[in-house]
Amino acid sequence: MISLEEAREFVLSVASRREPTIVPVAEALGLVLASDIVSGVSIPPFANTAMDGFAVRASDVVDAPVSLHIAGTIAAGQAPSHVLQPGEAMRIMTGAVVPEGADAIVMVELTSVDDDKADTVLVSAPVPVGNHIRGIGDDVTPGDLLFSAGDVLGAGHLGVLCSLGLTEVSVFRRLRIGVISTGDELVDDGSPLGAGQIRDSNRRTVLSLVTSAGADAVDLGLVRDDHRSRHARRSGFVRCGHDNRWRINGRLRLRKIRAEAPRRYALDADRD
Structure with a gap:
């Protein structure tokens, strides 16, 4: 048995940095950014209203209640051509x-x-200059560092990327990890237990942990302790196209791990 810290140091010592890849923003949820995201635009790109109401000149409503002439209506997505004059208001x-x-x-x-x-329109109360107006660049200005390489992209990140007009992003693809259990004492198909047998619960636990950590988990099944089964296991490793393979068994031999891992990137997890 080795400690969690020793296991972590060992894995990091044999891990290699992944090459970045470009993926659509729509497929980037949960992936790790490969480069910084720096804004090239202002958000919002124009002054807009945060409320339904009337656009006015603040100086016209200082002595409210006051009545103003309604000069028109502005809906979202429209570009108003009218220049508001003293004594006027526009629905917005x-x-x-x-x-x-x-x-x-x-x-x-x-x-x-x-x-x-x-x-x-009758305005019942005065309002200050800038009231309920979101100015150009209030949220983001050109040159702002929004996200850093190494950030894990969540739903909010993807929304911001779309606001920047980005359709693709540079990320590190998910690790693909094959997980296998070995042992004649294990049963995983729901059949009755024989003498000395137990249910294979660890593989499902590890597969779930791999998925929750953001990797693609590949279930390579349960392998018996015989030559034919071990040969099939090696074939499964190849078909998996894994980046790492984790074997769950009853004994952990550290010397064997250290000998195999640099060559095969294998990690044995002690079940006892």
Whole structure:
């Protein structure tokens, strides 16, 4: 038996750095970044409203309640051409471009429109300059370091990459690890136990741990302690195309591990 720290040091001593690969952002969840992500754009790319309401000039509503002429409506995705004049307001939807001339947003809850005067809005309270406006680059500016090489990409990372306009990203592909159990005493098919036999639970546990750690786990099954089974095991290793193979058995011989690992990248895990 060796300690966890010794096992970790041993694995790291024989591990080699993987070559980066380019994958679509849609397939990068859980992968490790191979290079830094530096923004080349501003987010947001234009001043927009964080609320439904009315775009106004803050100086026009200092003495609220006041009535303003409704000069138009701006929906998200539209590019307004009207320049807001003193005494005017424009209906605006969340995410829409703030029109030139406006410097604040009055949320719709602070306004009312009389059916008899549909072109006039009553603003009930003053608002400061910049109210509910998301300015250009408020979140991200060009040159910002957003993510570093070695970061594990989660759902939030992928959303930001899409906001940058990236469709591909440089990552390290997942390790492919084959896991095998050996021993005549093991049973894994649900059949009744014979004398001296036990259920093979460790392989499933290790496979699950490999998957939860972000690698691709390949179940190479249970191998009996005979020459034919061991030959089949070696064939399975080849078909797996694994980066590492982990063998779960009843005894761990450290000298054998050290002799085999640099050549075969094998790790024996003691089950006792």
